[in-house]
Amino acid sequence: MEYWQNAQENDVPTIPTFQHSLNIKLMENHRLRQTLDRIASFYNDYKVGYVGHEGYRKSTDLVKLGRCIEELAAHGFINPQNTIFLDLGCADGRVNVLMSYFVKHSVGIEIDPEILAEFNPRKEELTQKLQSENLMQPSDNIDLFHGNSLEAATYETIEGTINLRFEDIDLFYTYITLHDLFGAKIAQEAKANSLYLVYGFSKILPRYEGLEVIIPDVASQGIVALYGKGQF
Numbered sequence: 001m002e003y004w005q006n007a008q009e010n011d012v013p014t015i016p017t018f019q020h021s022l023n024i025k026l027m028e029n030h031r032l033r034q035t036l037d038r039i040a041s042f043y044n045d046y047k048v049g050y051v052g053h054e055g056y057r058k059s060t061d062l063v064k065l066g067r068c069i070e071e072l073a074a075h076g077f078i079n080p081q082n083t084i085f086l087d088l089g090c091a092d093g094r095v096n097v098l099m100s101y102f103v104k105h106s107v108g109i110e111i112d113p114e115i116l117a118e119f120n121p122r123k124e125e126l127t128q129k130l131q132s133e134n135l136m137q138p139s140d141n142i143d144l145f146h147g148n149s150l151e152a153a154t155y156e157t158i159e160g161t162i163n164l165r166f167e168d169i170d171l172f173y174t175y176i177t178l179h180d181l182f183g184a185k186i187a188q189e190a191k192a193n194s195l196y197l198v199y200g201f202s203k204i205l206p207r208y209e210g211l212e213v214i215i216p217d218v219a220s221q222g223i224v225a226l227y228g229k230g231q232f
């Protein structure tokens with residue numbers, strides 16, 4: 001018997017209503033928030049703050065950054081269809097994992113190969129945990145590179161591997177590290193309207209010639225400022 005022959009008079013097919021779509025969206029947002037919180041607690045167990053042989057290394061608090069990124073997404077500064085993200089000193093790639101949910105491509109550069117080597121085993125462990133807890137997996141859009149973010153050779157490698165240039169980046173990120181030198185490079189070489197997210201300052205913000213402050217305290221977390229190249 002065909003489906004239509006079996007149908008009763010009252011079996012009206014469900015037409016998705018505005019409320020129905022809204023409920024789905026809210027459920028998706030809730031699951032994303034749960035996933036982000038789980039990722040933050042996972043990486044916070046590996047939170048570091050010490051002086052290593054490549055200088056001072058600290059890790060972003062992903063709970064705070066997560067709130068900031070949700071706000072940037074809600075205001076249309078970033079989106080999963082177009083945004084290319086670069087962490088200029090990515091360490092174990094934790095910020096890249098978080099960003100993979102919000103951007104098209106999540107790229108990182110790390111100068112210390114030993115630190116960068118932490119990325120794969122840690123992400124593997126995280127992925128298993130997310131799976132066992134029925135949470136959302138990171139997108140398959142993360143590419144991390146060993147190199148110096150200030151050197152042209154690093155960007156030649158990146159272009160040769162994933163066909164992205166410095167001028168293609170929409171959103172740059174640093175946790176204090178070399179923020180002034182990175183700011184100068186972005187002001188000189190990045191495309192117009194690119195964004196620079198700096199983690200680690202509150203109240204007294206650094207100024208970068210050629211960049212303007214767009215949001216001095218993103219999501220009121222007291223730790224992240226958003227700069228931009230151009231008129232906003």
Ligand SMILES: C[S@@+](CC[C@H](N)C(=O)[O-])C[C@H]1O[C@@H](n2cnc3c(N)ncnc32)[C@H](O)[C@@H]1O
Pocket residue numbers: 054056057058059060087088089090091092094095109110111112115147148149150174175176177178
């Ligand atoms: C403060 S940690 C931040 C790590 C990560 N972005 C986070 O927020 O958790 C800065 C990282 O930048 C790396 N680094 C320092 N100078 C660099 C450079 N010129 N190019 C690329 N990475 C660099 C350090 O080795 C360190 O792992």
